[in-house]
Amino acid sequence: MKSTQVVIIGGGATGAGILWDLSLRGISAILLEQGDIANGATGRCHGLLHSGARYVAKDLETARDCLAENRIIKTIAPHCVEDIGGLMVQCPQDDPAFFEQWWRAAGDADIPSRRLNAEEALALEPNLAANILGAFTCPDAHVDVFRLVLANIEAAVGRGARFHTYSKVNSIQSADGRVRGVGYSNTLTGEKHEIACEVVINAAGGWAQEAAALAGVEVPVRCDKGTLLVLNHRPSSRVINRCRKSGDGDILVPAGPVCILGTSSMSVPGPDGLTASPEEINYLLQLGAELIPGVADARILRIFCGARALYVPAKVDSAGGREISRSYALFDHETLGGVGGFISIVGGKLTTYRLMAAAVCDCVAGKLGVQSECTTGKVPLRPVDDCKAHRRINELLPLPVAEKMERRLGPAVTRVIEAIDARPELAELVCECEMVTRAELEYVLGEASPIPAQTIADIGRRTRLGFGPCQGTFCGYRAMLAGFQTHRWTASQAAKEFSSYLHERWKGQALIQEGKQVEQLDLSHELYGADLSTCAYSGEPDGK
Amino acid sequence: MRQDDFAIDNCLKCSVCNAACPVFGVNAQYPGPKQLGPELERLRLEGISADTEWLEYCLGCHRCDMACPHGVGVSEMIAHAKAKHHKPLVRGLRDWWFARPGLLGKLTTILPAISNFALSMKLARFFMSKVMRITPLRTFPAYTKPNLRTPPARTSEDRARLLFFPGCFIRYNRPDLGRKVIELLERNGFATEVAATECCGVPAAANGDAAQAHAMARANVKSLVAGVDAGMRVVTACSSCGYMLKTGFGGLLKDDRELAPAVQKIAASTLDVGELLIAQSDAGMLNTDFQQANMRLAYHAPCHQKSQGIGRPWFHLLRQIPGITIEDLDAGCCGMSGTYGFKQEKYKISVAIGQELFDSINASQPQMVATECATCQMQIEHGTDFKAIHPVEIMLQAYNGKII
Numbered sequence: 039m040k041s042t043q044v045v046i047i048g049g050g051a052t053g054a055g056i057l058w059d060l061s062l063r064g065i066s067a068i069l070l071e072q073g074d075i076a077n078g079a080t081g082r083c084h085g086l087l088h089s090g091a092r093y094v095a096k097d098l099e100t101a102r103d104c105l106a107e108n109r110i111i112k113t114i115a116p117h118c119v120e121d122i123g124g125l126m127v128q129c130p131q132d133d134p135a136f137f138e139q140w141w142r143a144a145g146d147a148d149i150p151s152r153r154l155n156a157e158e159a160l161a162l163e164p165n166l167a168a169n170i171l172g173a174f175t176c177p178d179a180h181v182d183v184f185r186l187v188l189a190n191i192e193a194a195v196g197r198g199a200r201f202h203t204y205s206k207v208n209s210i211q212s213a214d215g216r217v218r219g220v221g222y223s224n225t226l227t228g229e230k231h232e233i234a235c236e237v238v239i240n241a242a243g244g245w246a247q248e249a250a251a252l253a254g255v256e257v258p259v260r261c262d263k264g265t266l267l268v269l270n271h272r273p274s275s276r277v278i279n280r281c282r283k284s285g286d287g288d289i290l291v292p293a294g295p296v297c298i299l300g301t302s303s304m305s306v307p308g309p310d311g312l313t314a315s316p317e318e319i320n321y322l323l324q325l326g327a328e329l330i331p332g333v334a335d336a337r338i339l340r341i342f343c344g345a346r347a348l349y350v351p352a353k354v355d356s357a358g359g360r361e362i363s364r365s366y367a368l369f370d371h372e373t374l375g376g377v378g379g380f381i382s383i384v385g386g387k388l389t390t391y392r393l394m395a396a397a398v399c400d401c402v403a404g405k406l407g408v409q410s411e412c413t414t415g416k417v418p419l420r421p422v423d424d425c426k427a428h429r430r431i432n433e434l435l436p437l438p439v440a441e442k443m444e445r446r447l448g449p450a451v452t453r454v455i456e457a458i459d460a461r462p463e464l465a466e467l468v469c470e471c472e473m474v475t476r477a478e479l480e481y482v483l484g485e486a487s488p489i490p491a492q493t494i495a496d497i498g499r500r501t502r503l504g505f506g507p508c509q510g511t512f513c514g515y516r517a518m519l520a521g522f523q524t525h526r527w528t529a530s531q532a533a534k535e536f537s538s539y540l541h542e543r544w545k546g547q548a549l550i551q552e553g554k555q556v557e558q559l560d561l562s563h564e565l566y567g568a569d570l571s572t573c574a575y576s577g578e579p580d581g582k
Numbered sequence: 583m584r585q586d587d588f589a590i591d592n593c594l595k596c597s598v599c600n601a602a603c604p605v606f607g608v609n610a611q612y613p614g615p616k617q618l619g620p621e622l623e624r625l626r627l628e629g630i631s632a633d634t635e636w637l638e639y640c641l642g643c644h645r646c647d648m649a650c651p652h653g654v655g656v657s658e659m660i661a662h663a664k665a666k667h668h669k670p671l672v673r674g675l676r677d678w679w680f681a682r683p684g685l686l687g688k689l690t691t692i693l694p695a696i697s698n699f700a701l702s703m704k705l706a707r708f709f710m711s712k713v714m715r716i717t718p719l720r721t722f723p724a725y726t727k728p729n730l731r732t733p734p735a736r737t738s739e740d741r742a743r744l745l746f747f748p749g750c751f752i753r754y755n756r757p758d759l760g761r762k763v764i765e766l767l768e769r770n771g772f773a774t775e776v777a778a779t780e781c782c783g784v785p786a787a788a789n790g791d792a793a794q795a796h797a798m799a800r801a802n803v804k805s806l807v808a809g810v811d812a813g814m815r816v817v818t819a820c821s822s823c824g825y826m827l828k829t830g831f832g833g834l835l836k837d838d839r840e841l842a843p844a845v846q847k848i849a850a851s852t853l854d855v856g857e858l859l860i861a862q863s864d865a866g867m868l869n870t871d872f873q874q875a876n877m878r879l880a881y882h883a884p885c886h887q888k889s890q891g892i893g894r895p896w897f898h899l900l901r902q903i904p905g906i907t908i909e910d911l912d913a914g915c916c917g918m919s920g921t922y923g924f925k926q927e928k929y930k931i932s933v934a935i936g937q938e939l940f941d942s943i944n945a946s947q948p949q950m951v952a953t954e955c956a957t958c959q960m961q962i963e964h965g966t967d968f969k970a971i972h973p974v975e976i977m978l979q980a981y982n983g984k985i986i
Binding site for chain 1: 588592594624628652
């Protein structure tokens with residue numbers, strides 16, 4: 039039986055942050071994730087690195103945390119951040135008193151901001167609605183969530199930590215009132231494993247209650263659904279917030295080549311099986327168009343839902359999702375009369391993941407009697423770029439491809455260079471929208487990468503393959519072939535994998551009612567033999 | 583939001599543009615119009631440095647635009663990116679000249695004999711090859727005195743008046759062809775005036791010189807607008823000039839509010855000579871006073887003629903001449919694309935693209951090839967042993983009974 043000091047349940051930003059923090063403190067840990075990295079709320083959000091601007095008027099403490107973390111993450115993980123800045127836009131439909139309230143609060147929170155009149159704001163962002171009254175600047179940014187989680191895990195694995203995807207925890211063993219280990223099974227193969235440990239951390243987000251139940255305890259979490267739309271390209275070059283009391287459809291985040299508009303807020307029983315309704319989508323589009331009119335005609339690539347796992351203190355139990363604080367809560371179940379060595383971390387935001395991890399790790403270190411301080415705020419997640427590799431990759435690949443790959447892979451780019459040097463045909467582009475070469479695809483599928491991709495969707499989370507306009511129609515097929523040709527999958531596994539991948543991609547487009555993506559989906563259906571009227575998939579791709 | 587910002591949203595990644603691209607067909611390394619256009623455009627908006635040498639290899643043939651079933655406007659995106667592409671000094675200098683055939687024409691035609699001698703000198707060609715990166719394997723068209731003028735009115739009757747946009751090739755290399763155009767039109771009842779215009783701007787756009795293309799477009803619009811306002815139609819005998827007047831000016835000057843109405847009027851009033859005559863033919867008004875001929879022709883439709891969306895007027899006009907048999911080669915792009923084929927680094931690609939056309943001409947064994955575009959003619963004569971001439975010349979010969 040494997041053994042370690044700490045087992046972490048949940049491979050979102052918080053879990054990954056904890057793994058990295060523990061590895062820096064010299065505490066051994068294994069992270070178990072039931073799906074792939076960033077499978078829950080982390081992978082289903084705007085990717086907004088908050089500057090606190092959104093929270094100043096309501097929750098000064100959260101705003102200050104966000105601002106501090108915003109600065110830290112820009113320093114420790116620059117390769118995950120697009121530091122594009124943001125605007126808080128004043129719309130004529132909104133309460134002008136709030137603008138002044140916001141401006142004062144931003145001053146109190148020390149958020150660096152400039153006041154722009156309508157003309158200045160439109161000069162910066164010409165696609166904004168012509169009737170806006172003005173805007174405030176703020177240091178919002180976009181953070182690539184998959185890359186951020188990967189960066190934390192890769193750094194931790196580099197220091198000896200372990201990480202298992204598709205590993206669902208089924209049991210938590212305890213004796214004498216303390217946890218002694220966990221049992222988990224591989225969701226792809228069904229294999230069962232056990233790990234002996236001293237501490238179990240529940241960072242399962244939306245699944246936190248489920249994980250806590252295994253230890254016989256409860257955590258006060260509520261799931262709140264948010265729906266987001268992915269637009270094909272960026273109508274703005276900055277994060278666009280609507281300057282009003284936080285509401286629906288008031289944030290637009292340029293994220294790489296695409297732009298994400300959201301969200302809605304709706305209480306749901308759990309994080310699984312979420313769908314959006316056509317009304318919800320139209321509502322979001324209508325709100326988005328109030329900020330940027332072109333949004334109404336823009337091409338939507340995909341619609342997805344995520345569940346925020348909000349921490350609900352007993353007294354606000356009846357409030358709606360927007361009223362619940364975005365701050366986090368740490369439960370040391372030992373002090374709460376539960377099982378010893380079991381810690382839950384709930385609530386919080388993507389932006390404050392590092393802060394949450396630090397709080398958890400302080401608690402763990404105390405339990406294990408390790409004298410340590412959190413250093414995650416100072417240690418860069420990725421070593422500085424290798425100049426020699428940088429030059430070589432730019433010789434081997436055209437600029438946009440080289441630049442994209444270098445940002446994604448960092449030092450691992452040397453592996454891709456070796457592969458292309460040995461077999462120049464690997465420079466072929468597999469995903470043309472996101473510039474993914476065959477060499478990069480084979481790298482993330484192979485055992486040389488820290489967390490090898492198991493499915494085509496996993497490849498997407500590591501490379502953005504299939505995230506562009508074709509939504510995997512062409513590149514997904516090529517990825518299937520690559521998996522088969524590199525003996526990652528057998529022919530039937532590859533075919534089955536592609537089929538389920540394609541269905542998942544189709545699902546994300548099925549709710550789009552008009553525009554070019556409907557035609558794109560039609561093309562995909564036609565290519566793979568589905569009947570449009572039923573959307574039933576009938577063809578089996580030939581794995582040979 | 584600007585409408586053109588949405589053009590990339592139209593792309594369904596179907597690759598029809600790649601299938602239609604002549605360069606992609608002969609060079610597997612070329613990223614193809616889909617990538618250079620809509621795919622990189624998304625990344626350019628993201629702020630990724632998507633500048634690539636391959637942008638220079640786009641022919642500007644517009645076959646991608648014609649093939650695209652969704653109106654992406656691929657070649658315009660490539661042209662924009664090309665204009666921002668950074669070139670090394672020598673190629674930049676060469677392309678500066680290539681972007682200005684009007685200036686080159688004005689200078690060389692001061693003393694045409696000396697210019698032609700210099701252009702054919704081995705030493706000069708050696709210098710051009712080594713320093714200017716211009717292939718020594720091609721010959722330059724000969725320059726002559728630019729003596730194309732509006733002919734004096736020959737009859738007193740009230741004829742429909744046309745404004746002839748000659749373009750640089752006719753103005754500086756073949757003014758005699760210009761006179762033939764005027765004579766042909768006169769035989770069909772038109773009075774033609776030679777417009778005082780500059781280079782159309784296609785070479786400037788093709789060489790990534792957006793400023794020069796804009797300057798040419800503005801100058802030409804200002805020069806043509808009075809005639810068009812007076813009800814005159816503009817005729818062109820060069821398919822690239824025709825494309826520019828009909829479509830190109832609109833793209834170049836779309837932000838120019840002052841000139842936009844004039845651009846639209848000019849576009850709507852411009853006709854290829856063949857287009858004008860086929861309309862006369864359809865109306866039963868074509869002068870069919872042809873002498874009996876005896877000739878086998880092959881016809882090649884230039885890309886910029888195809889992109890005008892006017893069918894193949896010259897193919898149908900020449901067929902009406904008794905004794906002429908004509909085959910439509912339909913063998914793709916010739917690969918010359920104006921100055922492209924003269925560039926040393928692109929010469930091989932240029933000839934490789936033309937191979938399909940050369941093969942089909944060789945298989946057809948005509949007495950002559952008819953095609954409207956001057957650089958298509960150069961490429962055909964370079965790649966085969968057959969002579970290529972403008973259909974205007976053939977038709978005029980048919981009136982004069984000079985065809986064998």
